[in-house]
Amino acid sequence: MHRLQLNYTLSKDSSPALVRNPLIDLLQAVSTQGSISGGARALGLSYRHVWGELKRWENELGNELVIWEKGQSALLTEFGNKLMWAERQAQARLAPQIEALRAELERSYALAFDDSVHVVTLYASHDDALSALREHALQGIALKLEHEPVRLHLDIRFTGSVDAIRALNEGRCVMAGFHTLQGLGKKTLTERTYKPLLQPGQHKIIGFAQRTQGLMVTRGNPLGLNRLQDVVRHRARFANRTLGSGTRVVLDELLTQSGLLASEMNGYGRTEPSHAAVAQAVAAGQCDAGLGIAAAAQQAGLDFVPLALERYHLVCLKSALTQPGILALLQLLQTRAWQDKMAAIPGYTAQDSGQVLSMRKVLPWWDYRYHKVQA
Incomplete structure (x- = not known):
């Protein structure tokens, strides 16, 4: 069974939330345009690149994706069509969850672009007071540095005391x-x-x-x-x-x-x-x-x-x-x-x-x- 890996990109553009594999875009373009060259033009890619990627994916998945017949319109194999169907099904079912995931990621990344937010990574021996401190900080307690308001987020990883200090010495955290x-x-x-x-x-x-x-x-x-x-x-x-x-x-x-x-x-x-x-x-x-x-x-x-x-x-x-x-x-x-x-x-x-x-x-x-x- 082939396993899935999910990736995302950062962009200033506002675009729909998608979790999509590049292979699906290739298959969609080839199927719609009726040829590899037409699909390549639609995607703004070279014929050689699209042809090479399709061959690479066929080797990776162990199945043919396109019926390769000279002089004939390019057709997807049954397996290629099933992949397209699986993608449509997944997108239709998961669209709300994908949008929610994107929104949560955007909220998290917004902190990285907010100069008033400071994140402290702390490796520590397990402690209830530290857990309470993390929640206390998240409540937006009024803090100021050089008269400017700041917010603090504690990124706490609980580990043994010895491992915590080693993590500090190895640069994996800023506090132990x-x-x-x-x-x-x-x-x-x-x-x-x-x-x-x-x-x-x-x-x-x-x-x-x-x-x-x-x-x-x-x-x-x-x-x-x-x-x-x-x-x-x-x-x-x-x-x-x-x-x-x-x-x-x-x-x-x-x-x-x-x-x-x-x-x-x-x-x-x-x-x-x-x-x-x-x-x-x-x-x-x-x-x-x-x-x-x-x-x-x-x-x-x-x-x-x-x-x-x-x-x-x-x-x-x-x-x-x-x-x-x-x-x-x-x-x-x-x-x-x-x-x-x-x-x-x-x-x-x-x-x-x-x-x-x-x-x-x-x-x-x-x-x-x-x-x-x-x-």
Whole structure:
């Protein structure tokens, strides 16, 4: 079976919305004009080009399209006529949907030509507050840069914390989001994970939020899982996060602090891609507990047992701090309206939201002088 690919063009002209393959135009012209030369003239193309394209399409589709008889009018084969019929049927049935698709694309592209609109591409560890921020920005919150009104659109791709920072370093986004436990010192897994990815003078940390990580358990917490030690003692079925996620790093840090080994966790190797997925696994009875945020637990109808506080950071390259989109984002994060909205999300409070912070202040294991000597 041959697969379809859809393409579109950008133009200043106002024209009907069409999703049409060039082959159909060739067949239509040849059929209407009765010859390849006539079809070529009607399309403003050379005979050689039209003839070559028809032959190429016959090879591609494995069927003849035109009856090639010298001295006779060009006729479409049965297969060629069936293609024309299929096109007419599809166009008749899909015209409203095609027009709606074109209108939606035009609305999206209108943003690209609007100097007041700024798009910030952000790769980040999964976070409910970031999803809320994206919707908050779409409401057209009043922002101004150099006294001119601006609109902000956040293009957020949720991925693991490690992958998010790598995406930033590889130029696939202009900002990344990751999170770390509060109060960690040096020589920890968190340091070993993030230190190679972040460089003082090159990266800038921006405050975003403080949030609580804890155990998501079924309503009533029937197994009495109040600590990771309880999870191990009861051999409770656990749902972990994927390697490279910030929550996986947090879990490993908490296990170390509790004197536990990963091998003691029943289900350490079972992974889910997000807080919501872990919560759903618990709600469906596929496991007894998982580490996550309070908002995900509440949405799934679960109980939440707080275990630790962490900071959720945003990071960008120093050179990006002058970009209009980043400036608009920092301004939005500092508004009272946004900070109040964040406070309404279970387990979240604003912390230095929108403030450019010292890396050593928020990542105390990052000692620039020590790093410089080691280098």
